Amino acid sequence: MQPLAESTPVHSRRTAARNGPSVKWFLLFWILMIGVGVYAVYSYTNHLKQQVLSELSAQSQQQLTVLKRDYESRIAVLSEEVKELQNTVQTFNELLTFTKDNASNKTDNSNKLYTQLSEVKKQLEALKKEMDLLK
Secondary structure, eight states: OHHHHHHHHHHHHHHHHHHHHHHHHHHHHHHHHHHHHHHHHHHHHHHHHHHHHHHHHHHHHHHHHHHHHHHHHHHHHHHHHHHHHHHHHHHHHHHHHHHHHHHOSSSOHHHHHHHHHHHHHHHHHHHHHHHHHHO
16 A cells, blocks of 8 residues: 555656646736737727727818808808999999089089099999909
C-alpha cells in the first residue's frame, strides 16, 4: 500500500504543474478577448459618431440651401412690390404736380406740359439705370 500512497502526491504535483500554466493561458486568453472587445466597441462607437455627424452636416446643408432659396424668392417678390409702389408713387407725384400746375394761373399750359414731359423723361432714364443695375 505504500507504493500507492507515494504515487498519489507525485501524481497530484504533476497535475498541479500541468494545470498551472493552462490556467494562466486560459486567463490570459480571456483578458485578451475582453481587451479586444473593448477596443472593438470603442472603434465602432467612434465610427457611428462620425457617420451621424456627417449625416447631420448633410441635412443641415440641405436645409440651409432650402432656406436660402426661399429667402431669395421672397426678396425678389418684395423688390417687385417696391418697384410697383415706386411707380404708383411716381404717378401720384405727377398727378400732384399736374394739379398744382393747373391750379396756378401764372404759367401757361404749354410750359406745364413741357416740364411734365421732361420730368417723365428723367424718371424713365432713372428707371432704366435701376433696371441695368438689377440685371
